[in-house]
C-alpha cells in the first residue's frame with residue numbers, strides 16, 4: 569500500500585505535499601532520463617507509510633491511494649515505483665512559494681490529462 573502522485577502534478581510541482589510527509593518519501597527525479605521521468609514528484613512506495621496526510625495538501629488534487637488511482641492514471645503507479653531504483657538520481661525538493669491554483673485552473677489541468685472524475 570502506498571499513495572501515488574499522478575500526471576496532475578506535472579509542471580505544477582509546488583511541493584506542498586513534501587512539507588507534510590512525515591517520512592520524507594516524496595522525491596524529485598534529478599537524473600538525465602527526462603523522457604521516462606516527467607517534471608513531477610514521485611512517492612517511494614517502499615518508504616510510504618500510507619498515512620494519507622499528503623493528499624489533502626495537494627492544491628492540484630494529484631495524489632491518490634494506490635487502490636483509488638483513476639484508470640486514466642494507471643501507468644503512474646509503476647512510474648512512482650521506478651523512483652525506488654534511481655536512489656542516486658533523486659532528492660527531497662525544497663519548498664517553493666507558488667500561487668495556489670484557482671478552481672478553474674484545477675479543472676482545466678484535469679481536462680488536459682483526460683481526467684473527468
Ligand code: SF4
Pocket residue numbers: 570571588589590591592593594611615616617618619620621622623
Ligand atoms: S501517504 Fe504519508 S508517507 Fe506516503 S507519501 Fe503521503 S505523506 Fe508521505
Ligand code: SF4
Pocket residue numbers: 573576577578580581582583584585586609625626627628629630631
Ligand atoms: S502538492 Fe501536488 S502538485 Fe504539488 S508537488 Fe505535491 S503532488 Fe505535485
